[in-house]
Amino acid sequence: MRASRLVSLLLLLQTRGRMTAQELAGALEVSVRTVYRDVESLSAAGVPVYADRGPAGGYRLLEGYRTRLTGLTAPEAEALFLAGMPGPAADLGLGPVLAAAELKLLAALPDELADRGGRARQRFHLDAPGWFRNPEPTPHLTALARAVWEDRLVEVRYRRWKTPREVTRVLAPLGVVLKAGRWYLVARSGEQVRTYRVGAVLDLVVLDERFDRLADFDLAGFWREWTARYERGVYRDEARVRMTVAALEFMSYVSPPEMSRAARAAAGAPDESGWLETTVPIESVRHGHVELLKLGAEVEVLAPAELRERFTATAHALAGLYPLPAEAAGTSGADAPAGPVVRR
The missing domain is CATH 2.30.30 (SH3 type barrels.)
Known part of the structure; x- marks a missing residue:
């Protein structure tokens, strides 16, 4: 582990030039004291690393010094091929450039590392767009x-x-x-x-x-x-709702991530019938109406009043379009319920 960190420190100085101990500590995710010890170890091993004093100071390598310790490990080769992202590269007009670079990399790697990189590409694939969405045209x-x-x-x-x-x-x-x-x-x-x-x-x-x-x-x-x-600014309002446990789980598939995450975090314990109360962030009453309708009769809006009124109007409109069959409503139309039945 320490040997790998020493190589990383050396390569950081070689690629970035002068760096402070704090910058090196942040890049390597270690303490500043550890950086001091590692620099001393490199210097003792004959690496010409120098410290410049003053506000603009830091560690640097002797001008013209280059290390040959750039060999790839097997996991690094695999990760490099996974980072190719041929789809986005093609969108940026870099598809042929990426293909040529990968070919040169394959030719330069030992057979074992080249095979591992190829196997990684065959086993992992990045598909960035969400479900049921066509790629947005971006001609420019x-x-x-x-x-x-x-x-x-x-x-x-x-x-x-x-x-x-x-x-x-x-x-x-x-x-x-x-x-x-x-x-x-x-x-x-x-x-x-x-x-x-x-x-x-x-x-x-x-x-x-x-x-x-x-x-x-x-x-x-x-x-x-x-x-x-942006996410904090978009969801300026919230709705207090009752919903089934199944609806809460279903939100992760049909609702924006911020809404489903917040609903799960604020959810109380379900009652005996499997219903619970929670708070859902919404952009506006109109937005909350559209999003929560996706859950159908598995959700009841408690507040705000304006959103509940919208759901009431929608429920009555749907009941008018889809009245209960006569056999379900009873022998007399007068026995039919006035509105949709809310499960509790």
């Missing part, structure tokens, strides 16, 4: 990816949900992200970094003008913070 994705790579400004005509529906913006594209089968552009607009759905881009012009990337911008970190903030 390849050009956007090129602009991201070359740090070029783009002029986009974009369709959004609020008025005016179509707007034109000059953006500094910082990265693209694939999320649940949809591509998103992360770009700087003025002084703000925003997110745009690539499928909503109507027209795109890649400009000759280049831009300077934000020195401390971390695409993965930005995306984690943005998605968390």
Whole structure:
């Protein structure tokens, strides 16, 4: 374990240049004290690693020093082939490049590692889009990816949900992200970094003008913070409901993940008939009406009153469309129930 960490530390300095002890500790997931000990071990082994003092200091290797300790282990070879993602690479216009790179990698690897990498690809496959969803057309994705790579400004005509529906913006594209089968552009607009759905881009012009990337911008970190903030902002309301245990389990298949997760977390103990109470986050009354209707007669809305009234109106409308058969209602129509029966 320690030998592997020493090699990782050496390769980090070789690929990234000067790094502080804190940065190395974060990358290796160890304490700063451990980094100090590992650097001393490398130096004792003859590796020319030096410490620069001062605020801009850190550890670095002697200029021109390169290590040959870059051999792949079997698990690393397997993981490398799993990371290929041929579908997304093709979307970005990198399909032939990826295929050529894999061919060169296979030719360079020993036979045993090449076989293990091939077996991994045969046994694991990434299918990013959700069920029953066709891939969203993204005719401008390849050009956007090129602009991201070359740090070029783009002029986009974009369709959004609020008025005016179509707007034109000059953006500094910082990265693209694939999320649940949809591509998103992360770009700087003025002084703000925003997110745009690539499928909503109507027209795109890649400009000759280049831009300077934000020195401390971390695409993965930005995306984690943005998605968390987006989910918190979307579900501004909540509904108090009664539902069956089966409905709670079914939510994971038909409801957005945030709704089903929160419903499970807030669920109380079921009663003798298998019903329980819980709280479900919703975007609005209209959204809650649409989403909770998927559970049919397995859910009863308790609050808010406006949402319960919508369900009452829907239930009566459905009862009018689907009246009980005469034999089920009894010999007299007067004996038929006035509305749907709620199980308790």
